[in-house]
Amino acid sequence: MEIQTVDTYSIAVPLHTPFKTALRTVTVAESIYVKVTCTDGTTGWGEAPPTHVITGESLASIQYTIESILKPVILGKRLVETERLFEMLHHAVVGNTSAKAAVDMALYDCLSQYCGLPLHLFLGGYHESIETDYTVSINEPEQMASDAAQFVSNGFDVLKIKVGKDEIDKDIKRIGAIRERIGAEPLIRLDANQGWSVKESIFAIQKMEDLNYNIELVEQPVKAYDIEGLKQVKNHTFTPIMADESVFSVQDARRVLQTESADLINIKLMKAGGIYQALKINQLAEAYGIPCMVGSMIETKLGISAAAHLAASQRNITRFDFDAPLMLGADPLQGGIDYKGRHITFSSNHGLGIENIQLDSILSKQT
Structure with a gap:
Protein backbone atom coordinates (compact mmCIF):
# COMPACT_ATOMS: atom_id res chain seq x y z
CA MET A 1 0.00 0.00 0.00
CA GLU A 2 1.47 3.31 -1.13
CA ILE A 3 0.66 6.96 -0.43
CA GLN A 4 -1.29 8.20 -3.42
CA THR A 5 -2.46 11.74 -2.69
CA VAL A 6 -2.01 14.47 -0.07
CA ASP A 7 -4.60 17.27 0.10
CA THR A 8 -4.76 20.33 2.36
CA TYR A 9 -7.71 22.41 3.55
CA SER A 10 -7.99 25.56 5.64
CA ILE A 11 -10.56 25.84 8.42
CA ALA A 12 -11.76 28.52 10.80
CA VAL A 13 -14.03 27.85 13.78
CA PRO A 14 -14.99 30.66 16.21
CA LEU A 15 -14.45 30.11 19.94
CA HIS A 16 -17.49 30.71 22.13
CA THR A 17 -15.26 32.68 24.57
CA PRO A 18 -11.87 34.34 23.92
CA PHE A 19 -8.89 32.27 25.07
CA LYS A 20 -6.32 34.48 26.83
CA THR A 21 -2.78 33.66 27.92
CA ALA A 22 0.35 35.64 28.70
CA LEU A 23 1.36 35.23 25.05
CA ARG A 24 -1.84 35.82 23.05
CA THR A 25 -5.61 36.08 22.79
CA VAL A 26 -7.46 33.72 20.43
CA THR A 27 -11.03 34.19 19.22
CA VAL A 28 -11.02 31.88 16.17
CA ALA A 29 -9.45 28.43 15.86
CA GLU A 30 -7.69 28.35 12.50
CA SER A 31 -5.98 25.26 11.14
CA ILE A 32 -4.78 23.41 8.11
CA TYR A 33 -6.36 19.99 7.72
CA VAL A 34 -4.43 17.30 5.83
CA LYS A 35 -5.93 14.29 4.06
CA VAL A 36 -3.63 11.43 3.06
CA THR A 37 -5.10 8.82 0.70
CA CYS A 38 -3.44 5.48 0.02
CA THR A 39 -3.68 3.28 -3.05
CA ASP A 40 -6.15 0.92 -1.37
CA GLY A 41 -8.50 3.82 -0.59
CA THR A 42 -7.53 4.20 3.08
CA THR A 43 -7.83 7.85 4.12
CA GLY A 44 -6.09 9.47 7.09
CA TRP A 45 -6.53 12.95 8.53
CA GLY A 46 -4.28 15.39 10.39
CA GLU A 47 -4.37 18.98 11.66
CA ALA A 48 -1.93 21.85 12.17
CA PRO A 49 -2.93 25.16 13.81
CA PRO A 50 -0.73 28.24 13.37
CA THR A 51 0.76 29.23 16.73
CA HIS A 52 3.15 32.05 15.81
CA VAL A 53 4.26 32.83 19.35
CA ILE A 54 5.29 29.24 20.06
CA THR A 55 6.15 27.35 16.85
CA GLY A 56 6.62 30.39 14.58
CA GLU A 57 4.25 29.00 11.96
CA SER A 58 1.42 30.68 10.06
CA LEU A 59 -1.42 29.20 8.01
CA ALA A 60 0.49 30.10 4.85
CA SER A 61 3.77 28.57 6.01
CA ILE A 62 2.06 25.36 7.16
CA GLN A 63 0.19 24.97 3.88
CA TYR A 64 3.31 25.73 1.82
CA THR A 65 5.49 23.32 3.82
CA ILE A 66 3.02 20.46 3.43
CA GLU A 67 2.24 21.04 -0.25
CA SER A 68 5.71 21.97 -1.52
CA ILE A 69 8.11 20.09 0.80
CA LEU A 70 6.50 17.24 2.74
CA LYS A 71 4.05 16.05 0.09
CA PRO A 72 6.72 15.36 -2.58
CA VAL A 73 8.77 13.45 0.01
CA ILE A 74 6.06 10.96 0.96
CA LEU A 75 4.11 10.50 -2.29
CA GLY A 76 4.55 7.01 -3.68
CA LYS A 77 6.20 5.70 -0.51
CA ARG A 78 5.06 2.46 1.13
CA LEU A 79 3.02 3.15 4.23
CA VAL A 80 4.32 0.12 6.14
CA GLU A 81 7.97 1.20 5.89
CA THR A 82 7.34 3.35 8.92
CA GLU A 83 10.88 3.98 10.14
CA ARG A 84 12.03 5.15 6.72
CA LEU A 85 8.85 7.13 6.12
CA PHE A 86 8.92 9.10 9.38
CA GLU A 87 12.66 9.66 9.14
CA MET A 88 12.20 11.25 5.69
CA LEU A 89 9.30 13.33 6.96
CA HIS A 90 11.24 14.61 9.97
CA HIS A 91 14.41 15.46 8.03
CA ALA A 92 12.68 17.01 5.01
CA VAL A 93 12.76 20.50 6.51
CA VAL A 94 14.14 22.20 9.60
CA GLY A 95 11.51 23.34 12.09
CA ASN A 96 7.94 23.60 10.78
CA THR A 97 6.90 21.17 13.50
CA SER A 98 3.14 21.73 13.19
CA ALA A 99 3.20 21.03 9.45
CA LYS A 100 5.12 17.82 10.13
CA ALA A 101 2.69 16.89 12.91
CA ALA A 102 -0.35 17.16 10.65
CA VAL A 103 1.15 14.80 8.07
CA ASP A 104 2.49 12.51 10.81
CA MET A 105 -0.93 12.06 12.45
CA ALA A 106 -2.59 11.44 9.07
CA LEU A 107 -0.04 8.68 8.40
CA TYR A 108 -0.67 7.15 11.83
CA ASP A 109 -4.40 7.30 11.13
CA CYS A 110 -3.81 5.30 7.93
CA LEU A 111 -1.42 2.85 9.62
CA SER A 112 -3.75 1.98 12.47
CA GLN A 113 -6.66 1.60 10.07
CA TYR A 114 -4.52 -0.73 7.95
CA CYS A 115 -3.83 -2.80 11.08
CA GLY A 116 -7.52 -2.80 12.04
CA LEU A 117 -7.08 -1.05 15.39
CA PRO A 118 -8.02 2.24 17.06
CA LEU A 119 -4.89 4.37 17.18
CA HIS A 120 -4.48 4.23 20.98
Whole structure:
Protein backbone atom coordinates (compact mmCIF):
# COMPACT_ATOMS: atom_id res chain seq x y z
CA MET A 1 0.00 0.00 0.00
CA GLU A 2 1.47 3.31 -1.13
CA ILE A 3 0.66 6.96 -0.43
CA GLN A 4 -1.29 8.20 -3.42
CA THR A 5 -2.46 11.74 -2.69
CA VAL A 6 -2.01 14.47 -0.07
CA ASP A 7 -4.60 17.27 0.10
CA THR A 8 -4.76 20.33 2.36
CA TYR A 9 -7.71 22.41 3.55
CA SER A 10 -7.99 25.56 5.64
CA ILE A 11 -10.56 25.84 8.42
CA ALA A 12 -11.76 28.52 10.80
CA VAL A 13 -14.03 27.85 13.78
CA PRO A 14 -14.99 30.66 16.21
CA LEU A 15 -14.45 30.11 19.94
CA HIS A 16 -17.49 30.71 22.13
CA THR A 17 -15.26 32.68 24.57
CA PRO A 18 -11.87 34.34 23.92
CA PHE A 19 -8.89 32.27 25.07
CA LYS A 20 -6.32 34.48 26.83
CA THR A 21 -2.78 33.66 27.92
CA ALA A 22 0.35 35.64 28.70
CA LEU A 23 1.36 35.23 25.05
CA ARG A 24 -1.84 35.82 23.05
CA THR A 25 -5.61 36.08 22.79
CA VAL A 26 -7.46 33.72 20.43
CA THR A 27 -11.03 34.19 19.22
CA VAL A 28 -11.02 31.88 16.17
CA ALA A 29 -9.45 28.43 15.86
CA GLU A 30 -7.69 28.35 12.50
CA SER A 31 -5.98 25.26 11.14
CA ILE A 32 -4.78 23.41 8.11
CA TYR A 33 -6.36 19.99 7.72
CA VAL A 34 -4.43 17.30 5.83
CA LYS A 35 -5.93 14.29 4.06
CA VAL A 36 -3.63 11.43 3.06
CA THR A 37 -5.10 8.82 0.70
CA CYS A 38 -3.44 5.48 0.02
CA THR A 39 -3.68 3.28 -3.05
CA ASP A 40 -6.15 0.92 -1.37
CA GLY A 41 -8.50 3.82 -0.59
CA THR A 42 -7.53 4.20 3.08
CA THR A 43 -7.83 7.85 4.12
CA GLY A 44 -6.09 9.47 7.09
CA TRP A 45 -6.53 12.95 8.53
CA GLY A 46 -4.28 15.39 10.39
CA GLU A 47 -4.37 18.98 11.66
CA ALA A 48 -1.93 21.85 12.17
CA PRO A 49 -2.93 25.16 13.81
CA PRO A 50 -0.73 28.24 13.37
CA THR A 51 0.76 29.23 16.73
CA HIS A 52 3.15 32.05 15.81
CA VAL A 53 4.26 32.83 19.35
CA ILE A 54 5.29 29.24 20.06
CA THR A 55 6.15 27.35 16.85
CA GLY A 56 6.62 30.39 14.58
CA GLU A 57 4.25 29.00 11.96
CA SER A 58 1.42 30.68 10.06
CA LEU A 59 -1.42 29.20 8.01
CA ALA A 60 0.49 30.10 4.85
CA SER A 61 3.77 28.57 6.01
CA ILE A 62 2.06 25.36 7.16
CA GLN A 63 0.19 24.97 3.88
CA TYR A 64 3.31 25.73 1.82
CA THR A 65 5.49 23.32 3.82
CA ILE A 66 3.02 20.46 3.43
CA GLU A 67 2.24 21.04 -0.25
CA SER A 68 5.71 21.97 -1.52
CA ILE A 69 8.11 20.09 0.80
CA LEU A 70 6.50 17.24 2.74
CA LYS A 71 4.05 16.05 0.09
CA PRO A 72 6.72 15.36 -2.58
CA VAL A 73 8.77 13.45 0.01
CA ILE A 74 6.06 10.96 0.96
CA LEU A 75 4.11 10.50 -2.29
CA GLY A 76 4.55 7.01 -3.68
CA LYS A 77 6.20 5.70 -0.51
CA ARG A 78 5.06 2.46 1.13
CA LEU A 79 3.02 3.15 4.23
CA VAL A 80 4.32 0.12 6.14
CA GLU A 81 7.97 1.20 5.89
CA THR A 82 7.34 3.35 8.92
CA GLU A 83 10.88 3.98 10.14
CA ARG A 84 12.03 5.15 6.72
CA LEU A 85 8.85 7.13 6.12
CA PHE A 86 8.92 9.10 9.38
CA GLU A 87 12.66 9.66 9.14
CA MET A 88 12.20 11.25 5.69
CA LEU A 89 9.30 13.33 6.96
CA HIS A 90 11.24 14.61 9.97
CA HIS A 91 14.41 15.46 8.03
CA ALA A 92 12.68 17.01 5.01
CA VAL A 93 12.76 20.50 6.51
CA VAL A 94 14.14 22.20 9.60
CA GLY A 95 11.51 23.34 12.09
CA ASN A 96 7.94 23.60 10.78
CA THR A 97 6.90 21.17 13.50
CA SER A 98 3.14 21.73 13.19
CA ALA A 99 3.20 21.03 9.45
CA LYS A 100 5.12 17.82 10.13
CA ALA A 101 2.69 16.89 12.91
CA ALA A 102 -0.35 17.16 10.65
CA VAL A 103 1.15 14.80 8.07
CA ASP A 104 2.49 12.51 10.81
CA MET A 105 -0.93 12.06 12.45
CA ALA A 106 -2.59 11.44 9.07
CA LEU A 107 -0.04 8.68 8.40
CA TYR A 108 -0.67 7.15 11.83
CA ASP A 109 -4.40 7.30 11.13
CA CYS A 110 -3.81 5.30 7.93
CA LEU A 111 -1.42 2.85 9.62
CA SER A 112 -3.75 1.98 12.47
CA GLN A 113 -6.66 1.60 10.07
CA TYR A 114 -4.52 -0.73 7.95
CA CYS A 115 -3.83 -2.80 11.08
CA GLY A 116 -7.52 -2.80 12.04
CA LEU A 117 -7.08 -1.05 15.39
CA PRO A 118 -8.02 2.24 17.06
CA LEU A 119 -4.89 4.37 17.18
CA HIS A 120 -4.48 4.23 20.98
CA LEU A 121 -4.44 0.43 20.84
CA PHE A 122 -2.06 0.44 17.87
CA LEU A 123 0.34 2.62 19.90
CA GLY A 124 0.15 0.65 23.14
CA GLY A 125 -3.34 0.78 24.62
CA TYR A 126 -2.56 1.64 28.25
CA HIS A 127 -5.66 3.70 29.19
CA GLU A 128 -9.20 2.85 28.13
CA SER A 129 -10.34 6.42 28.89
CA ILE A 130 -8.76 9.63 30.16
CA GLU A 131 -9.85 12.88 31.83
CA THR A 132 -8.99 16.41 30.75
CA ASP A 133 -8.50 19.55 32.78
CA TYR A 134 -10.17 22.84 31.82
CA THR A 135 -8.32 26.10 31.27
CA VAL A 136 -9.18 29.35 32.99
CA SER A 137 -8.09 32.22 30.73
CA ILE A 138 -6.17 35.13 32.22
CA ASN A 139 -8.50 37.96 33.28
CA GLU A 140 -9.21 40.04 36.34
CA PRO A 141 -9.18 37.98 39.57
CA GLU A 142 -12.95 38.21 40.10
CA GLN A 143 -13.68 37.08 36.54
CA MET A 144 -11.24 34.18 36.79
CA ALA A 145 -12.76 33.08 40.10
CA SER A 146 -16.22 33.16 38.56
CA ASP A 147 -15.05 31.19 35.51
CA ALA A 148 -13.30 28.63 37.71
CA ALA A 149 -16.41 28.14 39.81
CA GLN A 150 -18.47 27.59 36.67
CA PHE A 151 -16.05 24.98 35.32
CA VAL A 152 -16.03 23.14 38.65
CA SER A 153 -19.82 23.14 38.70
CA ASN A 154 -19.67 21.66 35.19
CA GLY A 155 -17.75 18.70 36.58
CA PHE A 156 -14.12 19.62 35.96
CA ASP A 157 -12.05 18.80 39.03
CA VAL A 158 -8.67 19.86 37.57
CA LEU A 159 -8.23 23.47 36.46
CA LYS A 160 -5.33 24.91 34.49
CA ILE A 161 -4.96 28.57 35.44
CA LYS A 162 -3.25 30.98 33.05
CA VAL A 163 -0.95 33.54 34.70
CA GLY A 164 2.13 35.57 33.77
CA LYS A 165 0.65 38.60 32.01
CA ASP A 166 0.76 41.25 34.75
CA GLU A 167 2.72 42.01 37.90
CA ILE A 168 3.39 39.01 40.10
CA ASP A 169 1.23 40.22 43.01
CA LYS A 170 -1.80 40.22 40.75
CA ASP A 171 -1.18 36.63 39.75
CA ILE A 172 -1.09 35.66 43.43
CA LYS A 173 -4.38 37.52 43.94
CA ARG A 174 -5.86 35.60 40.99
CA ILE A 175 -5.06 32.26 42.56
CA GLY A 176 -6.24 33.43 45.97
CA ALA A 177 -9.59 34.54 44.52
CA ILE A 178 -9.99 31.22 42.73
CA ARG A 179 -9.15 29.15 45.81
CA GLU A 180 -11.55 31.19 47.92
CA ARG A 181 -14.31 30.59 45.37
CA ILE A 182 -13.84 26.89 44.56
CA GLY A 183 -12.44 25.60 47.86
CA ALA A 184 -9.51 23.28 48.49
CA GLU A 185 -10.66 20.13 46.68
CA PRO A 186 -10.26 20.84 42.93
CA LEU A 187 -6.71 20.50 41.66
CA ILE A 188 -5.08 23.67 40.37
CA ARG A 189 -2.15 23.72 37.97
CA LEU A 190 -0.63 27.03 36.82
CA ASP A 191 0.69 27.92 33.38
CA ALA A 192 2.77 31.11 33.17
CA ASN A 193 3.63 30.66 29.46
CA GLN A 194 7.16 32.02 30.09
CA GLY A 195 5.68 35.15 31.71
CA TRP A 196 7.72 35.25 34.93
CA SER A 197 11.38 35.92 35.65
CA VAL A 198 13.34 33.47 37.76
CA LYS A 199 13.05 35.68 40.87
CA GLU A 200 9.34 36.27 40.29
CA SER A 201 8.77 32.55 39.86
CA ILE A 202 10.50 31.63 43.09
CA PHE A 203 8.79 34.44 45.01
CA ALA A 204 5.30 33.62 43.67
CA ILE A 205 5.53 29.88 44.11
CA GLN A 206 6.97 30.12 47.63
CA LYS A 207 4.28 32.66 48.55
CA MET A 208 1.52 30.38 47.29
CA GLU A 209 3.08 27.47 49.17
CA ASP A 210 3.05 29.54 52.37
CA LEU A 211 -0.60 30.45 51.75
CA ASN A 212 -1.49 26.75 51.26
CA TYR A 213 -2.99 27.32 47.83
CA ASN A 214 -2.17 23.67 47.05
CA ILE A 215 -0.81 24.09 43.51
CA GLU A 216 -0.32 20.75 41.76
CA LEU A 217 2.36 22.05 39.38
CA VAL A 218 3.62 25.17 37.63
CA GLU A 219 4.11 24.99 33.88
CA GLN A 220 6.88 26.89 32.07
CA PRO A 221 7.36 29.77 34.52
CA VAL A 222 10.42 31.23 32.73
CA LYS A 223 11.58 31.82 29.16
CA ALA A 224 11.85 28.72 27.01
CA TYR A 225 15.59 29.14 26.43
CA ASP A 226 16.40 29.64 30.13
CA ILE A 227 17.03 26.05 31.19
CA GLU A 228 19.36 27.19 33.97
CA GLY A 229 16.63 29.50 35.26
CA LEU A 230 14.09 26.69 35.07
CA LYS A 231 16.40 24.56 37.20
CA GLN A 232 16.78 27.38 39.74
CA VAL A 233 13.02 27.60 40.12
CA LYS A 234 12.76 23.83 40.53
CA ASN A 235 15.52 23.74 43.14
CA HIS A 236 14.08 26.58 45.25
CA THR A 237 10.44 25.47 45.43
CA PHE A 238 8.54 22.39 46.57
CA THR A 239 5.85 22.65 43.87
CA PRO A 240 6.62 20.46 40.82
CA ILE A 241 7.83 22.40 37.77
CA MET A 242 6.81 21.38 34.26
CA ALA A 243 8.76 22.22 31.09
CA ASP A 244 6.60 23.06 28.08
CA GLU A 245 7.97 25.55 25.55
CA SER A 246 11.49 24.51 26.61
CA VAL A 247 10.94 21.09 25.05
CA PHE A 248 10.23 20.74 21.33
CA SER A 249 12.59 17.93 20.37
CA VAL A 250 14.20 14.83 21.82
CA GLN A 251 17.40 16.87 22.09
CA ASP A 252 15.58 19.55 24.12
CA ALA A 253 14.15 16.88 26.40
CA ARG A 254 17.56 15.32 26.92
CA ARG A 255 19.01 18.68 27.96
CA VAL A 256 16.22 19.28 30.49
CA LEU A 257 16.45 15.73 31.82
CA GLN A 258 20.24 15.56 32.08
CA THR A 259 20.38 18.87 33.96
CA GLU A 260 17.44 17.89 36.21
CA SER A 261 15.74 21.17 35.34
CA ALA A 262 12.10 20.05 35.55
CA ASP A 263 9.90 17.56 37.38
CA LEU A 264 7.61 16.93 34.41
CA ILE A 265 7.50 17.51 30.65
CA ASN A 266 4.53 18.68 28.60
CA ILE A 267 4.54 17.02 25.16
CA LYS A 268 2.57 18.62 22.34
CA LEU A 269 2.37 17.15 18.86
CA MET A 270 2.70 20.62 17.33
CA LYS A 271 6.02 21.15 19.08
CA ALA A 272 7.40 17.64 18.63
CA GLY A 273 6.52 17.31 14.96
CA GLY A 274 3.99 14.53 15.48
CA ILE A 275 3.41 11.23 17.23
CA TYR A 276 6.63 9.56 16.06
CA GLN A 277 8.86 12.11 17.78
CA ALA A 278 6.49 12.52 20.75
CA LEU A 279 6.85 8.83 21.56
CA LYS A 280 10.63 9.23 21.66
CA ILE A 281 10.37 12.17 24.06
CA ASN A 282 8.08 10.21 26.36
CA GLN A 283 10.32 7.14 26.30
CA LEU A 284 13.37 9.24 27.16
CA ALA A 285 11.51 10.96 30.01
CA GLU A 286 10.36 7.61 31.34
CA ALA A 287 13.96 6.37 31.34
CA TYR A 288 14.80 9.32 33.62
CA GLY A 289 11.79 8.66 35.86
CA ILE A 290 10.03 11.86 34.74
CA PRO A 291 6.28 11.68 33.95
CA CYS A 292 4.74 13.56 31.04
CA MET A 293 1.59 15.44 30.23
CA VAL A 294 0.22 15.69 26.71
CA GLY A 295 -1.35 19.01 25.85
CA SER A 296 -2.29 20.91 22.72
CA MET A 297 -2.62 24.27 21.05
CA ILE A 298 -6.04 25.70 20.18
CA GLU A 299 -7.08 22.86 17.88
CA THR A 300 -10.30 21.23 16.73
CA LYS A 301 -11.26 17.71 17.69
CA LEU A 302 -9.18 16.31 14.82
CA GLY A 303 -5.79 17.26 16.23
CA ILE A 304 -6.94 16.63 19.80
CA SER A 305 -8.11 13.14 18.87
CA ALA A 306 -4.60 12.29 17.67
CA ALA A 307 -3.05 13.73 20.85
CA ALA A 308 -5.56 11.91 23.07
CA HIS A 309 -4.91 8.58 21.35
CA LEU A 310 -1.19 9.07 21.93
CA ALA A 311 -1.73 10.02 25.58
CA ALA A 312 -3.99 7.04 26.26
CA SER A 313 -1.45 4.63 24.83
CA GLN A 314 1.43 5.28 27.25
CA ARG A 315 1.91 4.50 30.95
CA ASN A 316 4.29 7.40 31.55
CA ILE A 317 1.77 9.98 30.33
CA THR A 318 -0.13 10.80 33.51
CA ARG A 319 -1.79 14.17 32.82
CA PHE A 320 -4.05 15.31 30.00
CA ASP A 321 -4.87 18.81 28.72
CA PHE A 322 -7.43 18.41 25.94
CA ASP A 323 -10.11 21.04 26.55
CA ALA A 324 -9.66 23.01 23.29
CA PRO A 325 -12.61 21.42 21.41
CA LEU A 326 -14.87 22.33 24.34
CA MET A 327 -14.04 26.00 23.69
CA LEU A 328 -15.26 25.97 20.09
CA GLY A 329 -18.60 27.26 18.87
CA ALA A 330 -18.96 24.39 16.37
CA ASP A 331 -17.58 20.93 15.68
CA PRO A 332 -16.71 20.16 12.04
CA LEU A 333 -16.13 16.45 12.77
CA GLN A 334 -18.24 13.38 13.26
CA GLY A 335 -16.37 10.70 15.14
CA GLY A 336 -13.02 10.97 16.84
CA ILE A 337 -12.84 11.11 20.62
CA ASP A 338 -16.02 11.57 22.63
CA TYR A 339 -16.47 14.04 25.51
CA LYS A 340 -18.77 13.54 28.47
CA GLY A 341 -17.76 16.47 30.63
CA ARG A 342 -14.14 15.92 31.63
CA HIS A 343 -14.21 12.27 30.55
CA ILE A 344 -12.77 11.34 27.14
CA THR A 345 -13.56 7.98 25.58
CA PHE A 346 -12.54 6.25 22.38
CA SER A 347 -14.72 4.48 19.86
CA SER A 348 -13.95 1.02 18.48
CA ASN A 349 -13.52 2.54 15.01
CA HIS A 350 -10.10 2.05 13.53
CA GLY A 351 -7.50 4.82 13.37
CA LEU A 352 -8.58 8.16 14.78
CA GLY A 353 -12.20 7.08 14.37
CA ILE A 354 -13.10 10.01 12.12
CA GLU A 355 -16.43 9.24 10.45
CA ASN A 356 -17.04 12.44 8.51
CA ILE A 357 -15.65 15.94 8.09
CA GLN A 358 -18.07 18.62 6.92
CA LEU A 359 -16.61 20.11 3.77
CA ASP A 360 -18.69 23.27 3.95
CA SER A 361 -18.09 26.94 4.78
CA ILE A 362 -15.53 26.20 7.49
CA LEU A 363 -13.43 23.90 5.31
CA SER A 364 -12.22 24.79 1.82
CA LYS A 365 -9.66 22.94 -0.30
CA GLN A 366 -6.44 24.85 -0.98
CA THR A 367 -5.27 25.23 -4.55
